[in-house]
Amino acid sequence: MNTKEIEEKWIKYWEENETFKTDINDFSKPKFYALDMFPYPSGVGLHAGHPEGYTATDIVCRMKKMQGYNVLHPMGFDSFGLPAEQYAIKTGNHPAKFTNENIATFKHQLKTLGFSYDWQREISTSDASYYKWTQWIFKRLYEKGLAKYVDMPVNWCEELGTVLSNDEVINGKSERGGYPVVRKNMKQWVIDIPKYAEKLLNGLDNLDWPLSTKEIQKNWIGKSIGALVTFKVAGTKEEFKVFTTRCDTLFGATYCVLSPEHELVEKITVPSQKEEVAKYQKECSLKSDLERTELNKEKTGVFLGAYAINPVNQKEIPIYISDYVLASYGTGAIMAVPAHDERDYDFAQKFNIPIIQVLEEVTGEVHENETKKNSIVAIVYDEEKDLYLTLNWHELGGRLFIGGTIKENESATSCALREIKEETGWENLELVHTLPIINHHYYAYNKDKYFNIESTGFFFKITKNSIKSETNLDDDEKFDIEWVPKDVIENEVKDSLHAKTFYYALNPGAMEGDGSHINSEFLNGLNKEEAIKKMIEWLEEKGLGKKQVNYRLREWIFARQRYWGEPIPVVHMDDGSIKLVPDEDLPLVLPELEDYSPSKTGASPLEKATNWVNVTVDGQKGKRETSTMPGSAGSSWYFLRYIDPHNDEKLADYKLLEHWMPVDLYVGGPEHAVGHLLYSRMWNNFLYDEGIVPYAEPFKKLVHQGMILGSNGIKMGKRYPEYSVNPMDIVDQYGADTLRFYEMFMGPLQADKPWNDNGVVGSKKFLDRVWNLYINENKLTDNDNKNLEKIYHKTIKKVTNDYETLNFNTAISQMMIFINAVYKEKEYPRYMALDFLKLLNPICPFITEELWQRLGNDASIANASWPVWDESKIVDDQIEIGVQVNGKLRASITIDVDLSEEEIKNKALDTDNVKKHIEGKEIVKIIVIKNKIVNIVVK
């Protein structure tokens, strides 16, 4: 088989005959729109991962076409981007030259692989005829106030000379290149995607997408429901709002924190603190994002000297600034509840701010007639030895810490010290933390009474001054004093009160879940949900706050200080106003430059095109915007343009969109979960709201292909070039069919899979086996062959269903089983041979076209109709089922399918090995699951 010759022949045939041209206006058949994530045409051509997803959609498309669907299967290029620009900087050539050369290479390679794209619908985001409409959409966003020119802190990457959007920054470094990114205030174009947060969140519900991707989008949007609470600044007319999800803990708010950038800081700082505050603000502004997150261990901050008034109790509480409060989230200000937030706790400890507990954990089981009392649990820690002091009561109560009842007129602390001394003899300990009060219910066996206690926890440490004296214990105090490490406590301290107390000792401020409210006046006794509801009602009634939804999602930074992108179609007039470039002047085409290099100061290369930049509009002078749009602009709507790629009047005809959208199957990598896949949903939702497109959600079903790893199990790439595979080399050596077949057989589409050269050879062997069967073996016959009938119908069924659900590896294994069976036969009926070619065709279009023709067919197999199976021919009349005794397989029997339960039982019991295992035992029952298994239970 000469794969090269065959492949070239059919590529030419399909092109000349327009085999895969979509008649977009033919609404008579059901439609199927399959979309691949279009590639960035890099200089190196396709990598091993491209053919995987592309083959997957191609298989489904080819099957759907044969099943009578009108299939739309387009391809294009995401052709704006940095590599082309860097090439232009180096060579002085226009980036378009480089881009077009690469597109030509990509297109050639894609054709070589046999994908059934309708190339007449090809688009390229850097074509002016395409980006005309990208600019047009931008204008609509601007008109609706969704594209905004604002002064705000943005991600500035010095090395790349541009600002970046949040999804392009990973751990404080640029996604591309890994260069440091800092926060910098710049006047920038942003898209107000948070306005669409709710729609983007709700829209996910009805999408057939991977759960993990939906989850990532949900987290990225980050909806939280809470309240906005107004705090007045004592002695001034100023006030500020805080966002909180736990307004029920307001009684425990003992200070407030503003972000260092908060606008109120200058106004309310008292004169004596001004210097220190200014110094701290400066320190924070110089920190990069990376430093700011890395240095999150030790809390820092400065007191403003000003006080806020807690609206629930009129108490004056200090106001600080600290960089643990982010300017960009919520209102940039918080109320701090150190008792129930670890960060606030750390800060309060460091600055000696009071801690008020307002939530109380309830442990144990509630009973009637409980006796109430107050008590303590004391934990004593030896830091040097890393051991904790416990009392081992053995069978009387297990391992516990020191406990005791608070006497009348005694404070909790002195009770704790007294109990420690009485029970263990230790004195002069250092109190590390007072732990939250726990409301505990229990039953005391020795007193036969139910108790309900308010237990205060204490965490003490032994110091050099600590002393131990002899103890004088009562007779009923039968315990051993044991010093044990942490893991022994975690395993052995079973009592819920003591275990919880220990947890709080190690995690101060961690009590932030549900609990019963205390110290909270009108909220006392309520749980979290009730208390939040009541507090919001109270705040709203008094005009001090209201219910508020907040999102983590931020503005989409929409400008890049680069050349190779869509020009933003606006003019900044000398009087400071902004004018849009009129629709009739679109596309606003990129000017040619002598020098494409960026500047370190944040100026776009376009500033050098002075003739282009300086314009007069309506007799007024102005300058064009010189930043360009990000790469994610053009890819946010390309799926619409495929439907009507040559339309000069509209981005796409509404009637066509109505018929063809949404995309039925979208395949691409999971790395676009919060970039492209969120941005395109936002644009499409916006265009829907504007009545430009007929459906809000663009992608009905989404599937992520996994990564093709090197044979070492590690991602292919620069690090391990010796393990990287160039798909074109595989095509040269084994043919495109083999590459497609192998990548589909490797494993589930969605999984990451290591490359294996032997696997490629194995795939080629199978295709050779098929070829030989049709060409060299004289088995083809016009007779029928009953031996193959069942497997033939089964194969059609399995392959059809597996293609539909994208389980290509198991479809292939079924085809192998079929071919193995044919090899064992003398005669291969012609109709089966033809139908098998149809089943294999979506994966291996070349070899199947060739064999189809050699079997005497004129037209392309792509136009043949998909085979159908006969369910009645699949049913077995005899099957083998297992026989178990007490759940262990002891035999298997062959039975007629319609055999009665009684007969199956008899047959099972009549088997030698089964007899052996039930001999002398009593049969308890016999379970017969029709056509599956028999299980005999004996005693």
Next chain:
RNA sequence: GCCCAAGUGGCGGAAUAGGUAGACGCACAGGACUUAAAAUCCUGCGGGUGUAAUAACCCGUGCCGGUUCAAGUCCGGCCUUGGGCACCA
């Protein structure tokens, strides 16, 4: 730390309304064809005890426990790997 996904032979992977674990392929071993090799075709192939060979038995789907006549599949608790988020109030 929080959220999500996944752990099955030497390897890639099959099998989930709970019902004979290891389909199919790779690798490996043996055989046929050949002067020979390659290619091709056929057979075997989870680990162990056992047998001349069969038979038969035991163990086995990351670990521990549970539910069930029956668990890779369901439940509880861990461990490991991958991905996402991370001072988000």
